[in-house]
Amino acid sequence: MRILSVSTATNHLSVALNDSQQIIVEKNEQDERNHSEHLDPLIDEILKENQLTLKDIDRFAVAIGPGSYTGLRIGITTVKMFASVLNKEVVGISTLQALAKSVKEDALVITGLDARNNNYFAAGYKSGDIPDNVIPDGHYNIDVLIKAIQDYTAKNEVKKLVLVGTGLEKQDEKFKALNIPYKYGNDSQNVIHAGLIGQLAEYSEPVDPDKLLPRYLRRTQAEVDWHKKTGKPFEPDSHYVEEV
Numbered sequence: 180m181r182i183l184s185v186s187t188a189t190n191h192l193s194v195a196l197n198d199s200q201q202i203i204v205e206k207n208e209q210d211e212r213n214h215s216e217h218l219d220p221l222i223d224e225i226l227k228e229n230q231l232t233l234k235d236i237d238r239f240a241v242a243i244g245p246g247s248y249t250g251l252r253i254g255i256t257t258v259k260m261f262a263s264v265l266n267k268e269v270v271g272i273s274t275l276q277a278l279a280k281s282v283k284e285d286a287l288v289i290t291g292l293d294a295r296n297n298n299y300f301a302a303g304y305k306s307g308d309i310p311d312n313v314i315p316d317g318h319y320n321i322d323v324l325i326k327a328i329q330d331y332t333a334k335n336e337v338k339k340l341v342l343v344g345t346g347l348e349k350q351d352e353k354f355k356a357l358n359i360p361y362k363y364g365n366d367s368q369n370v371i372h373a374g375l376i377g378q379l380a381e382y383s384e385p386v387d388p389d390k391l392l393p394r395y396l397r398r399t400q401a402e403v404d405w406h407k408k409t410g411k412p413f414e415p416d417s418h419y420v421e422e423v
Contacts, residue, residue: 183222183236183261184377187214187254188246188274189292189345191370194221196229197377203229205374214253222257233261240380242371243271244394245292245300245316251393259388268385272376273394275316278343279304280375281368286339287313289328293346297321300396303331306341309382318397321350325357332359343368 182197192214195205206221226232239258244251255271262269278290279302288310291301301324303314313335314327331337342354343364354361363369 180237180381181231181235182238182240182377182380183225183233183258184240184272184373184380185218185222185254185258186242186274186277186371186373186376187218187250188242188244188371189250190247192217192221193371193373193376194218194225195373195377196225196231197374197381199381200378202374202377205372207370207372214250218253218257233265236261236265236267238268238270238380238385240270240272240373240376240383241391242274242277242376243391244274245318245396246274248393248395251395255391255393259391262388262391269388269391270380270383270385271391271394272379272383273302273312273316274371275300275302275344276304276310276312276379277371277376278364278368279306279310280308280379281364281372282306282310282341282343284339284341286341287328287331287337288341288343289314289324289347291324291342291344291347293344293349294318294397297350299324299344299346301344303328309379316394316396321353325350325353328357332357345369 180199184195186193192208196203239262241254241258275290279288282288286306288304288306291299301319302316304310340361
């Protein structure tokens with residue numbers, strides 16, 4: 180199965196071509212969020228180098244969040260368009276699960292993206308070929324995240340923590356206080372790799388392209404402003420996403 184995967188969730192842009200679990204090629208750019216300019220050329224480059232066209236792709240996959248609101252929309256809109264026009268399968272993969280998949284050793288993997296002011300988009304995964312989500316993907320204050328880790332480790336044997344993502348090293352004293360061996364991910368593990376998204380996508384259930392939506396895990400400023408202006412309750416994410 181040929182799978183074309185993309186991640187535009189952070190300022191690290193990643194595109195990959197997989198043949199089932201084999202990563203044929205992965206290209207990465209640290210492009211400071213200019214994904215709208217760089218994504219299509221990078222896809223085209225990968226296809227041409229492998230003598231393929233979009234029609235030759237069996238399944239598209241994309242990181243659906245959490246991450247940059249604008250970045251997520253760029254990647255998701257792109258693969259939705261490809262899948263709809265070409266009548267191909269499409270899969271959405273958690274950004275945090277993709278980060279966890281980079282860890283090969285037996286550990287509880289805490290994946291996090293810095294959301295500022297001691298807040299993180301974070302989760303806990305048991306490492307494995309398909310990382311098992313044991314602390315739900317969410318928007319956590321660091322103290323709430325630490326409590327979730329304590330609750331999990333009190334009920335489950337955890338030999339080691341591996342902390343991957345961005346900004347977690349700022350909380351070193353809090354992780355140290357857990358009294359569990361831990362280490363931080365390396366530079367490669369701390370970014371999202373489209374090749375790993377492709378590997379996860381092989382075993383994920385395809386969705387209708389129209390139902391592929393970002394998982395922001397936090398209200399956007401537009402939603403907050405809308406709520407203040409109208410007084411109406413918040414609605415599902417799909418009510419705030421423009422259809423393409």
